Every structure is written in structure tokens, then in C-alpha cells.
Amino acid sequence: MKLLISLVVLLVVIGSTNACDTYGQKCVKVGSPCPNPSVDPFTTCEEGSFCYYGKSPTSTSSGNCTAFAVVGEYCDGSQTSNTICAPGLSCYTGSDSPNTCQFGDYAAIGESCDSSFSCINNNDCVNGKCQLRAAANGKCNDAWSDCAFGYSCNTTSNACIPTLTSGAACNVPGLTQARCAVGLVCSPVTTERLNYTCVPVNSKGPGAACASQVASFSLDGSFPSLECDVSQSLLCLLNNGNYTCQTPPAVSTGNCSATACQSGSTEFCSCPVDSWTGTCTQYNTLGADCSKAFNALAKCAVDNKCQIYAGSPNYKSCIYQHCSSDMCGGDACVPTSSNQGCGESQYAGCHSYSSSSFVRPTTIFIALIALLLSLI
Numbered sequence: 001m002k003l004l005i006s007l008v009v010l011l012v013v014i015g016s017t018n019a020c021d022t023y024g025q026k027c028v029k030v031g032s033p034c035p036n037p038s039v040d041p042f043t044t045c046e047e048g049s050f051c052y053y054g055k056s057p058t059s060t061s062s063g064n065c066t067a068f069a070v071v072g073e074y075c076d077g078s079q080t081s082n083t084i085c086a087p088g089l090s091c092y093t094g095s096d097s098p099n100t101c102q103f104g105d106y107a108a109i110g111e112s113c114d115s116s117f118s119c120i121n122n123n124d125c126v127n128g129k130c131q132l133r134a135a136a137n138g139k140c141n142d143a144w145s146d147c148a149f150g151y152s153c154n155t156t157s158n159a160c161i162p163t164l165t166s167g168a169a170c171n172v173p174g175l176t177q178a179r180c181a182v183g184l185v186c187s188p189v190t191t192e193r194l195n196y197t198c199v200p201v202n203s204k205g206p207g208a209a210c211a212s213q214v215a216s217f218s219l220d221g222s223f224p225s226l227e228c229d230v231s232q233s234l235l236c237l238l239n240n241g242n243y244t245c246q247t248p249p250a251v252s253t254g255n256c257s258a259t260a261c262q263s264g265s266t267e268f269c270s271c272p273v274d275s276w277t278g279t280c281t282q283y284n285t286l287g288a289d290c291s292k293a294f295n296a297l298a299k300c301a302v303d304n305k306c307q308i309y310a311g312s313p314n315y316k317s318c319i320y321q322h323c324s325s326d327m328c329g330g331d332a333c334v335p336t337s338s339n340q341g342c343g344e345s346q347y348a349g350c351h352s353y354s355s356s357s358f359v360r361p362t363t364i365f366i367a368l369i370a371l372l373l374s375l376i
């Protein structure tokens with residue numbers, strides 16, 4: 001989830017000097033100064049912009065809010081420059097033309113593409129569809145993105161093989177590399193975790209065995225491999241050595257800036273704007289609405305034959321092109337109280353980031369021209 005990721009970045013910057021995991025934000029307009037988060041973690045640049053700290057910033061330097069470059073605009077390909085592509089866009093650095101921000105790396109095998117830049121894993125774009133790159137000699141090596149929907153890569157034989165159906169044995173040691181189909185998850189039959197079968201995502205009841213702890217999730221460009229039934233407010237959590245579907249512990253009370261949240265894996269410490277008094281907040285709002293959104297997204301991905309890979313925050317990806325109504329406009333699984341960012345309530349893939357999306361002040365144009373001139 002973009003918000004939490006950006007806040008994790010903040011956390012890394014801020015280190016362990018205090019115990020807020022997220023900070024309520026005051027939003028600063030493009031062209032205005034922005035403080036370094038190590039000095040003031042409560043201020044962020046408005047949506048569509050980032051804080052540019054200059055060419056050789058110190059750990060406390062302040063910067064200026066600078067608009068992201070949008071589709072077709074110049075980017076220099078460096079993450080420390082002032083020409084950074086908007087989230088979901090990549091800097092296309094073809095040798096034939098100047099670098100520009102483009103949608104890239106979003107299409108799996110069989111999905112529509114404009115050029116090979118669209119295809120994940122350097123695959124080829126032939127007649128408007130991604131196909132396995134010629135250099136691979138017919139051998140896949142990435143589980144999902146090198147095979148069409150309905151198939152996954154057997155990374156032992158390097159051949160695409162059909163995905164498994166509900167109830168099929170999966171994760172059999174040394175025997176098969178077949179994956180459960182999109183919409184299913186490979187889950188253990190008992191807590192000893194000797195045998196696994198493919199089960200529908202979001203389906204296992206209280207006390208059922210599960211494979212791995214998923215303590216927080218979002219619906220940003222993919223749906224997570226949740227085994228436990230979210231409508232019953234269950235998550236897969238470790239309890240005395242066994243992973244089972246459980247109700248997460250009740251949210252901790254008290255000032256978490258002073259005493260950390262008791263259940264660090266399912267909750268985080270959220271501090272309001274300009275306050276160091278934190279409140280523990282659960283990462284996810286479980287229950288009927290989250291479950292409905294989750295199932296709708298899973299069904300939409302299957303109906304539209306969207307191959308699921310590591311999640312794409314990209315507007316042009318199959319899942320955003322077909323299923324954005326299930327992801328954009330508020331994620332039913334993420335509490336609104338955790339959404340303290342500046343217009344970050346929607347994921348990057350919810351925006352087209354076309355050049356009409358943002359109004360860019362003249363100063364930025366001047367800076368851009370100056371930069372271009374300095375390169376000549």
C-alpha cells in the first residue's frame with residue numbers, strides 16, 4: 001500500500017528516535033519549501049509532487065515541492081534528480097529519443113502492449129500482445145509473468161504448465177512446481193503442514209491451518225494470497241508455533257509513542273498532525289465490506305484473465321484497466337483513520353498520470369529548460 005510504503009520510508013529516515021509509525025500530514029503546494037522529515041515529519045508535498053532536496057542534500061536539508069513528470073515529459077532516469085516520473089510511470093531511456101516518462105512493465109504474456117517497454121520481464125511485443133522474449137528460446141523463468149493466464153512457469157523444466165484447480169495437491173516436495181490458479185491459494189491441510197491443497201482465497205474458517213502470516217495487506221494492483229476468511233475477521237497468525245486462522249488481538253490502548261503497540265504485527269502507531277501522542281491502529285479493517293471488496297477483485301481478475309504477478313501499481317495493467325472500481329475510491333480493507341497522507345487515498349494505478357492531470361507552475365518549466373540546457 002502506497003501510503004504505508006511512503007510512511008515506512010519516513011520511518012527509515014527518522015530511525016528510532018520516536019515511536020510513531022505514521023504521521024498526520026499537512027500538505028504543501030508545488031513550488032513551496034518542504035522540510036526534511038527528520039526535522040518535521042508532519043509535512044508532505046501535495047499529491048502529484050515530491051520534495052526535491054537538491055543535488056547533494058544533507059540529512060536535515062529542506063527542499064522544494066516539485067511536480068512529478070507525467071506521461072511524455074522529460075525524465076533523466078536518476079532518482080536523485082528533480083525530474084522524477086509520477087508513481088506508476090517509468091523513465092523510458094531508449095537510445096533513439098530523449099528520455100520520457102511512460103507506462104512500462106505492466107503486461108504479462110498474452111496481454112496488450114504498445115512496445116516491448118510495456119511487457120514485464122523484457123518480453124517481446126508482437127502484434128500488440130506480449131509474448132515470451134525470443135532470447136529465452138521458449139524457456140520461461142518467472143513463475144507468473146513469463147506465462148499466459150491459466151499457466152505458470154515450472155522453473156525446473158522452464159516450461160509453462162497449467163495452473164492447478166481447487167482441491168489439487170500443491171507444494172508437493174520435489175514433485176511438482178505447478179501453482180494454484182489465480183484466485184486460489186496453496187494452503188496446508190493441517191498445522192503440521194505436510195500436505196497442501198489449492199483453496200479459494202479468503203475462505204478458511206477459525207482455527208484452520210494456514211501457511212504464512214499475512215498481518216497487513218492492501219488491494220493495490222493485486223489481491224493478496226489470503227487463506228483465512230476476512231468476512232469472519234480472521235487473519236493467518238502465528239500462535240505458539242502454529243499458523244492458524246485467528247481473530248487478531250484487540251487493538252492496544254494507551255499512548256504508543258511512549259509504549260509500543262502490543263501487537264506489532266497487526267497494528268501500527270499513528271500520530272495525528274503535530275502530535276507525538278500516538279494511537280494504535282489496526283492495519284486492516286476486516287469484516288464484511290473488506291471481504292466483499294476482496295472477492296470482487298479476485299473475481300474480476302479471473303473473469304478478465306489477469307495474470308497475477310507481484311502486483312502492479314500501474315494504470316495500464318490488466319487489473320487496473322478492468323477492476324479499478326474495486327480498488328480506487330477507497331480500499332474497504334484499509335481503515336480511513338490510517339490515511340493521513342496528502343491525497344494518497346488512491347493508489348498510483350488509479351491515476352492515468354496523463355499530462356493533463358497536474359497543473360505545473362512556470363517555475364518548474366524554467367527549471368526543466370535550465371536543466372536541459374545544462375545537458376547540451
Ligand SMILES: *[C@@H]1O[C@H](CO)[C@@H](O)[C@H](O)[C@H]1NC(C)=O
Binds near residue numbers: 052063064
Ligand atoms: C528551493 O527554492 C529556493 C527559492 O527559489 C531556492 O533558493 C533553493 O535553492 C531551492 N532548493 C532546492 C533544494 O532546490
Ligand SMILES: *[C@@H]1O[C@H](CO)[C@@H](O)[C@H](O)[C@H]1NC(C)=O
Binds near residue numbers: 156158161176178
Ligand atoms: C516440472 O519440471 C520437472 C523437471 O522436468 C518435472 O519433474 C515435474 O514433473 C514438472 N512438474 C509439472 C507439474 O509438470
Ligand SMILES: *[C@@H]1O[C@H](CO)[C@@H](O)[C@H](O)[C@H]1NC(C)=O
Binds near residue numbers: 190191192239240241
Ligand atoms: C500445534 O500443532 C501441533 C500439531 O498439529 C499440535 O500438536 C500442537 O498442540 C499445536 N500447538 C498449539 C499451541 O496449538
Ligand SMILES: *[C@@H]1O[C@H](CO)[C@@H](O)[C@H](O)[C@H]1NC(C)=O
Binds near residue numbers: 172173
Ligand atoms: C501427503 O503428502 C505425501 C507426500 O508428501 C503423500 O505421500 C501423502 O499421501 C499425502 N497425504 C494425504 C492425506 O494426501
Ligand SMILES: *[C@@H]1O[C@H](CO)[C@@H](O)[C@H](O)[C@H]1NC(C)=O
Binds near residue numbers: 255256257276277278
Ligand atoms: C505520549 O508519549 C510521547 C513520547 O514519550 C510524549 O511526547 C507525549 O507527550 C505523550 N502524550 C501524552 C498525552 O502523555
